[in-house]
Amino acid sequence: MKARTIKRHFRESFKSIGRNGWMTFASISAVTVTLLLVGVFIVIMMNLNKMADNIENDVEIKMTVDLIADEAAVAKLEEQLNAMDGVLDVEYSSNEKELDKMIEGFGDELGLYKQDNPLRHAFYIKASDPQQTPIVAKKIESFEYVYEVVYGEGKVEKLFNVLNSGRNVGLALILGLLFTATFLISNTIRITIVARRKEIEIMKLVGATNNFVRVPFLLEGIWLGILGAILPMIIITIAYWNLHKYLSPKLEGEFFQLLNMSPFLYQLNGLMLLMGVFIGVWGSFMSVRKFLKV
Structure with missing residues (x-):
């Protein structure tokens, strides 16, 4: 494609945005609202x-050592645990x-047991993949000099099932929202292009190729997507920055922590910009294709 043709396509795409003011506003508004909802949900x-x-x-395995194990046996156990696959x-x-630890948690009265300590040596093990904790625990039980292996059997499996279900539901909702957003925005852009079908038909009748007709509309879809994504990016960035600034000191040391602003906001804004461009291009491509057969 010649440079002059490319310039013409860019010029026509910008002119079209200005020429179809209300339809452009409607398309940008549709992109803005839907991307704002998607961004907040993400x-x-x-x-x-x-x-x-x-x-x-936070899930870990506690293994206690048999009382008959000497120092050499404990050292061998540690080597076995470190050499295990799936152990982090x-x-x-x-x-x-x-x-x-018991004295710190339950009081100095337990200090009396220092003279004759009844407790066993212990190992605290974390699996590389927390979901594999039950499997790792079963393997550890087969080692020599192992007295007991505790990891919250039964409760941990239920916890992982709940977390996995929550992730799957969240992913399904995001995909559903994205599909709905794409559908709504594509229809809005399609209305814009339908209003200009005569322009497309005339271009085709005078010999314009499909690509010559299509490219300005695709470029217009890109501009609509970018313009529609800017406001949601600004709103979510400002809102999350203020929320993070307000809540982070209050949540310090707590179990729940907000994601750090960097690189999360950069990644989110980049994703929203790409979604806006994709939706704009897809809507334009699918809409203009209908009118290319004259």
């Missing part, structure tokens, strides 16, 4: 997903440390 779902990840990462982290806790 912010909510991504922060809920982070909370779910925090819950999963292994932390050894002697029976003295275990007693110190």
